[in-house]
Amino acid sequence: MEKKVLTLNxxxxxxxxxxxxxxxxxxxxxxxxxxxxxxxxxxxxxxxxCTVMVDGMxxxxxxxxxxxxxxxxxxxxxxxxxxxxxxxxQKAFLDEGAFQCGFCTxxxxxxxxxxxxxTKGKPTEMQIREGIEGNICRCTGYNSIVRAIDAVVKGKYxxxxx
Amino acid sequence: xxxxxxxxxxxxxxxxxxxxxxVDGIAKVTGRATYTFDVxxxxxxxxxxxxxxxxxxxxxGIDYSKAMALPGVKAVATGNDTIGAKQGIWRRYKDLCDExxxxxxxxxxxxxxxxxxxxxxxxIAEKALELIDVDYEVLPATYEPLDAIKKDAPEIxxxxxxxxxxxxxxxWGDVDEGFAEADYIREDWFRCGGxxxxxxxxxxxVSSYTPDxxxxxxxxxxxxxxxxxxxAGVMGMREGDIRVISPYVGGGFGGKFELDGAIFAxxxxxxxxxKPVKIVFTREEDFIASKRRTxxxxxxxxxxxxxxxxxxxxxxxxxxxxxxxxxxxxxxYLTGFFHSFPYVWQKGYRYDGYRVYTNTLPSxxxxxxxxxxxxxxxxxxxxxxAADLKLDPIEMRRKNSHYEGYEVPGQATIASCGINQCYDExxxxxxxxxxxxxxxxxxxxxxxxxxxxxxxxxxxxxxFSSAVITINQDGTVELNVGxxxxxxxxxxxxxxxxxxxxxxxxxxxxxxxxxxxxxxxxLGAWGSRQTLxxxxxxxxxxxxxxxxxxxxxxxxxxxxxxxxxxxxDRWVHxxxxxxxxxxxxxxxxxxxxxxxxxxxxxxxxxxxxxxxxISPAYSYMLQGVEVEVDEETGKIKLCDSMTAHDCGQPINxxxxxxxxxxxxxxxxxxxxxxxxxxxxxKLMNPNLVDYKMIRAPEMPPANIAExxxxxxxxxxxxKEAGEGLTNPTAAAIGxxxxxxxxxxxxxxxxxxxxxxxxxKEKKAKTGK
Numbered sequence: 018m019e020k021k022v023l024t025l026n027x028x029x030x031x032x033x034x035x036x037x038x039x040x041x042x043x044x045x046x047x048x049x050x051x052x053x054x055x056x057x058x059x060x061x062x063x064x065x066x067c068t069v070m071v072d073g074m075x076x077x078x079x080x081x082x083x084x085x086x087x088x089x090x091x092x093x094x095x096x097x098x099x100x101x102x103x104x105x106x107q108k109a110f111l112d113e114g115a116f117q118c119g120f121c122t123x124x125x126x127x128x129x130x131x132x133x134x135x136t137k138g139k140p141t142e143m144q145i146r147e148g149i150e151g152n153i154c155r156c157t158g159y160n161s162i163v164r165a166i167d168a169v170v171k172g173k174y175x176x177x178x179x
Numbered sequence: 180x181x182x183x184x185x186x187x188x189x190x191x192x193x194x195x196x197x198x199x200x201x202v203d204g205i206a207k208v209t210g211r212a213t214y215t216f217d218v219x220x221x222x223x224x225x226x227x228x229x230x231x232x233x234x235x236x237x238x239x240g241i242d243y244s245k246a247m248a249l250p251g252v253k254a255v256a257t258g259n260d261t262i263g264a265k266q267g268i269w270r271r272y273k274d275l276c277d278e279x280x281x282x283x284x285x286x287x288x289x290x291x292x293x294x295x296x297x298x299x300x301x302x303i304a305e306k307a308l309e310l311i312d313v314d315y316e317v318l319p320a321t322y323e324p325l326d327a328i329k330k331d332a333p334e335i336x337x338x339x340x341x342x343x344x345x346x347x348x349x350x351w352g353d354v355d356e357g358f359a360e361a362d363y364i365r366e367d368w369f370r371c372g373g374x375x376x377x378x379x380x381x382x383x384x385v386s387s388y389t390p391d392x393x394x395x396x397x398x399x400x401x402x403x404x405x406x407x408x409x410x411a412g413v414m415g416m417r418e419g420d421i422r423v424i425s426p427y428v429g430g431g432f433g434g435k436f437e438l439d440g441a442i443f444a445x446x447x448x449x450x451x452x453x454k455p456v457k458i459v460f461t462r463e464e465d466f467i468a469s470k471r472r473t474x475x476x477x478x479x480x481x482x483x484x485x486x487x488x489x490x491x492x493x494x495x496x497x498x499x500x501x502x503x504x505x506x507x508x509x510x511x512y513l514t515g516f517f518h519s520f521p522y523v524w525q526k527g528y529r530y531d532g533y534r535v536y537t538n539t540l541p542s543x544x545x546x547x548x549x550x551x552x553x554x555x556x557x558x559x560x561x562x563x564x565a566a567d568l569k570l571d572p573i574e575m576r577r578k579n580s581h582y583e584g585y586e587v588p589g590q591a592t593i594a595s596c597g598i599n600q601c602y603d604e605x606x607x608x609x610x611x612x613x614x615x616x617x618x619x620x621x622x623x624x625x626x627x628x629x630x631x632x633x634x635x636x637x638x639x640x641x642x643f644s645s646a647v648i649t650i651n652q653d654g655t656v657e658l659n660v661g662x663x664x665x666x667x668x669x670x671x672x673x674x675x676x677x678x679x680x681x682x683x684x685x686x687x688x689x690x691x692x693x694x695x696x697x698x699x700x701x702l703g704a705w706g707s708r709q710t711l712x713x714x715x716x717x718x719x720x721x722x723x724x725x726x727x728x729x730x731x732x733x734x735x736x737x738x739x740x741x742x743x744x745x746x747x748d749r750w751v752h753x754x755x756x757x758x759x760x761x762x763x764x765x766x767x768x769x770x771x772x773x774x775x776x777x778x779x780x781x782x783x784x785x786x787x788x789x790x791x792x793i794s795p796a797y798s799y800m801l802q803g804v805e806v807e808v809d810e811e812t813g814k815i816k817l818c819d820s821m822t823a824h825d826c827g828q829p830i831n832x833x834x835x836x837x838x839x840x841x842x843x844x845x846x847x848x849x850x851x852x853x854x855x856x857x858x859x860x861k862l863m864n865p866n867l868v869d870y871k872m873i874r875a876p877e878m879p880p881a882n883i884a885e886x887x888x889x890x891x892x893x894x895x896x897x898k899e900a901g902e903g904l905t906n907p908t909a910a911a912i913g914x915x916x917x918x919x920x921x922x923x924x925x926x927x928x929x930x931x932x933x934x935x936x937x938x939k940e941k942k943a944k945t946g947k
Contacts (some may be wrong), residue, residue, distance in 0.1 A: 053217040054210020058379045059462040063867035066379060084347075094210035107208040111200045115832030117841060118666025119207030120379035120429030122215065146875040153867065155379050155430050156666050157837055158844030159875040 023087055028096030030103045038084050042066040042076075046084035046093060054094040054123045058153065065152030068124035070091050075131035077124075077151070078092065094123035097130070104131055105174030109165035117156030129166050140170060181723060182882040183836055193747050194679040195827045195895055201672045202690060203664065212427040215383040220455040223385065224297040226448055227442050228458065228562045229311050230468060231286035234538035234860030235320035235333065238284055241294055245310040251303035255311070256450040257294045258283035261447055262415045267504050268405065268437050270412065271638040275345065277336055278503040278541075280413065285509055286315075287502035288540055289860050290468035296445035297456045298311025311805060316357035323859050324497040324535035325476060332827040335502065335536040342536040344500045345508045349515045351588035352527020357491025360484030360526065363568060367560050371552035372924040373499070373855045374472035374848070376545055380429020381465040386445035386705035387455035394446060395422045399429060401436040401665050402703020405637065407695045409438050414446060425693040431665035432845070433471055435464070435546040436705050437505045451755070452740060466865035471855060472545035473510045473534075474499040477556040479518065484527075487568060487575040491526040494518050494556075500534040501541035506705075507534055510542070511633070513793075514549030516590065516873035517906070518557050521598055521627040521799055522579045527775040528770050538860050545843065546708060547905035550628060551849055555927050558910035562917060576625055577602045581799070591791040595898070597825030597886035598625065601801035604823035604884040608803060612819075618807050619818060622915030625801045627795030628903030630893065631708025633787050642784035643708070644716040645699035646673070646731035648724045650779040652771055654749065654764035658720075659691045663712035667901050668834035671708045673717045675830055676894055680721035682746025683763060699784075707899035710830060711796060715785035724781025731770035732761065745760055787892075796890045796898040800824040802907040804847075805879070808914035812933030815851045815912065817879040822904060826888040840881045844873045846908035851929045852877075 023034045027050055031163050034049045046069065055078060058064035066177040067078040070092040091137050097104040106129050109115070112177065132140075132148030140148070146159070168174065206212040228908040243255040258281040267276035269513045275562055281292050295310050298304040321327040327335070327342040335342050358364060378399075385397040396417065400406050403423040411418040429483055441458040448456040460469070479494040490887070496514060500507050515530035550608050565572035577599065609621055617800070631643070649657040658677050664670040692698055729744050736744070742753045752760030770779060787795040805819040822839060829835045852871045856863045864870045889896035911929045922937040941947075 027380075038510060038718045043287070047217075052210070053213060056214075056216065056379070059382070059867045061462070061866045061868050063440075064379070082842050094208075098209055103208070110208045111204045112198075114201060114837045115666075116201075116204070116207050117668065117837055118379060118430040119212050119427060120216075121202070122207050123210050143672065143876065146878070149875045153379065153872065153874065155377055155432070155872075156841045158842075158873070158881060159841035161879055163875065 021084065023084055025086060025091065025166050026089065027091045028093060036083060038082065038170055040083045041079055042081045042083045043078035044167060046078060052093050052095050056120055057125060058120065066121050068127040068152060070127050070131055071133065073134055075128045097126060103171045104163065106133065107152060108166045108174055113161045113165040113168065115157060115161040115165040121154045125149060125154060125162060128152050132166065133169055136170060142167070157173045170178060184884050192679055194675050194685055196804045196832050198832055199671070199675065199685055201668055202674050202811055213425045214380050214429050215385060215397045215425070216380050216429065216459055216812060218385045218397045218457065220385060220387060223455040224299060224452070225301040225304050225459040226295055226297045226445055226456045227301065228292045228309055228444055229290060229294040229308045231291040233286060233315055233317050233597060234289050235318040235335070236286050236315040237318060238282065238293065240314040242312040243294060246296060246307040246566040246575065249303065249307050249310060252296060252307045253299070253454065254297045254443065254448050255294060256447045256451055257281060260451060261413065262630050264413045265321065266409060266413050266434060266438060267326045267912050268409065268506055269508050270638040270766070271636045274505045275508055280438055280440055281447065281831060288538055290540065291502065292440040292444060295448055297448040297452060320538035320860055322537050322539050323856060324499045324537060327535050327537045328497065328533070335538060339536060344504055344531055344536050345511055345534040347511050347515055347530070347532040349530040350396055350528065351578045351590070352491070352524065354491045354493050354527040354529040357526025358482045361490050362485040362825040363564070364480065364482045365560060365564050365567065366478070366480035367925060369477040369556040371475040371477060371555050372928050373474040373542060374434040374545060374853050375466055375855065376434030376469065377872065378430030378432060378434060381460040381462060382441045382469055383459040384440045384441040384445045385455055385457040386442070386449040386603065387454060388446065388449040390453060392418050395424070396442060396446065397424050397426065398442050399435060400425050401431040401663055401705055403663060403695045404661055404700045405436050405703055406438065406442065408447060408637065410442065413438065413443060415799060422696045425663060428665040429705060432546045433548065433705060436703055437543065440468060441794060450749055463865045467540060467862050470505060470543040473507055473542035473549065473552070475514065475552045477557050479560060480558060481564060483564060483590065485568060487565070487570045489522050489524055489579040491524055491528065492519065493529040496532045496615060498532065499539065499542055500536050501539045503541040503630055504542035507542050507593060510544050510549040516793055517550035517653065518553035521581045523581060523585060523624055539857055540862065544705065546902050548902065550626065550906040551846060551909060554624060554626045554906045555909040555913070556772055558907065559913045562914045572623060573602050573606055581627065589792070591793050591797065593797060594892060595796065595827055595888045595890040596799055597888040598799040598801065600886045601799060601823035601825060605801050605803050605821060608821040613898070615805065619805055620915045621803050621805045621917040622911040622913065622918060623645045623801065623803050624907035624911035624914060626799045626903065626906040627799045628899055629706060630711040630796040630798065630899035631794055632706040633790055633792065633794060637702070639700065639702065641700040642786045644701045644712040645784045646713065646716040646720040647699055648677065648720040650724055650767055652688055652768055654767050656681065656683060656688045658688050658717065659698045660713055660717060661698050661703070662709045663704045664692060665704050667704065667838060668831055669704060669713065671834055672710055672831040673713060676714050676717045677721050680718050681725050683749055691886065710899065711893045712785050716783040716828070718894040719783025719785065720781040722781070723783060724779050727779050728766055728770055731773050732766045735766070735769060761874040764928055790892065795892040798826050798899045798903045800903055802911050804908060804911040804915060806912055806932060808916065808919055810938060813931030815929065815934070817847055817877065819879050823884045823886060824904065825888050826900035827888050827890035827893050827898040830895065830897050835900050836883065839883050839904050842904035843881045843908060844878055846871045850909035850912040850927060854928050919944065
């Protein structure tokens, strides 16, 4: 298939790529832009390790083509911190120990971010759990992750608090 | 959401058991952590493995000329490119070294590596696999241990009569006398399923063989030292010419401390074409061609007095070993030992285990190491015995439990044991819940686990754990350990022990692990050994360095020798008058000058001696799980849980909670979700759509009451916390079903249809 030129905006940076149009978004991010924080854990869109945010929504980057994301704002785990300052959800993951091996963490953080963005008011615990249902974590048993998200939505890390 | 309490905490520490972040945390929450999966070397090629479609076949010939002719293909390797060494992690015993990772003449399971290709892209490598012609002569196959053990079953390995791979006998006391004296005897057959380790990072390796005859390997594993030693054996090289680097590792759970197809095939390919080669297993390959928890058939017979005193038990176990030995031999031993846990058998205990070869995926160690199977059978049978004798199941367990100072005859000495308080805590939790909603019940299960193995089938001449500490002029510390962090947080635990012992701050300690060139040998992360064994090595190394510092401090202080000095929180001081002292970094600089500039280095090692046959120390726990069952569909839901747990002195506070919660989720999956059905040797659900696991909505609260005991053999009194909690849950779920409906399910994982059928059967028998 003929290669195409594509401009992808990842973490507020434009990247010009020359790629096969069948390239998946996750391949573009990992193999062409070399942002390896985003992982892959399956071939069946089941594990969520490759989750990124596309225009504010959590998207499994193995389920869309890079070409489909042209002109959209893509955020990966590397794009969460600003000028060396961690995002609230990253601080909460540290405080709660919401990761162990870390392989699912990037995807989990992006699902958590999208959930927090979409949620109006105080979510129930089950809503938080459903918000990360698409992400498998083999290490933690999820409860520490739920605690971390809960702390963020309750405003524990709001500006001026911690 | 979750309650975590510590029962009777003792001594106060500066760093130990405080709320500190994981030392690898920043790397992991910012996407900076790089795994073997992420490694790219200059000029690197991509490899793929051709796998056997047959469960049992002779290889008559392999023609890969067409594959080699494909543009972009740089090398193809088969067993003929290897030295043909049969390997196994029990390398002290030649009989148990039975696996060629690229087979030469025969395949024994579906998915076994037959050839491997290195090409400039993964796509080309994959295409090349289709161009390799393998001439197979298909042989009759056998899949279940109780079939494979029959006289007329196909022979899987030459010279192993009835396909029996290993046997194990454990016995103490007089079991037969026990049965003669018993008021009540119960016998049951159980079946325990396999389970996939399902590490988020699949097996992955990058090997680079260079013209100087050296081999550098990046590999996702639990023990870089084991990999170095085993690779030396299969490559015909010296250990010291092989460097294994295991950067961040995406999970292990017992599945990553043997050689795998990725590490071996990349090394052989790299040696052939002198370029770095990378192989990453697909999720399907990881399911069908890594390894799995050992499936077992359990017969257990127990004799008791009518007051509930446990007299004796005998067990016979047949495990589905799959095609090769690996760590399965250890699982066969440990399941037999832990089937006796955590109880005293007044008259005796006898176990006979048979590990049987079959034409299926080899089985091995997985978190819990044979004990989850042992407890699934034991803890259900004990619950049924209590019901048969109309005794309180908690009190019956309590009166028979291990206690501090108990000696398991010829096997182990129990130096610390908090099980008695575990019963109190669970009783309190049950009482606090009051009357449960209709359709709910709480099931209980007790167990114990080891803190590292004493055995040395690997035949290492090194101490089991070692650590080296170097203090820099500004007081920062280089801590070099062989202990491997696979996500469980051992880097953090080692840093905590180092900082506490030396008296510096946690942020002063830089942990260097995961590289055989720069760190001392250590057996690695398995059998819950690192906190105790590597922790002891780190503690001793820090004490060694600290002693050198304090000698200078003493000379400097001019104090009367009746005063002793200590360091805490970067303050070198007189213990009786802590305000009298000097900054730690000042003493470091002075000590350096006094030593002619030589850096202060501390060395520590640990090998267990005089601790019996199994382990230096044992954790104890009792778990209660509240279960809800839909009678129509048989679907199980976990609603709540409480674990009372004794791991000695907790060291890494967040790490401990994470281990207990994580082990519980894996154990729950083993109990009712994670099913590996095989048909004619083929796994029917090798993907994450059909292999069901606990996801966030299924996970109940995991409340913990940590019983703070003191283990004399552990660093600061610590023992294991990483694996033990994988053991009780399946039986706790089963016991909840028994409480709800009186049904006895004897196979795990418990599937909905099994519950529905058991309820139907019960209705047919009793009319309700």
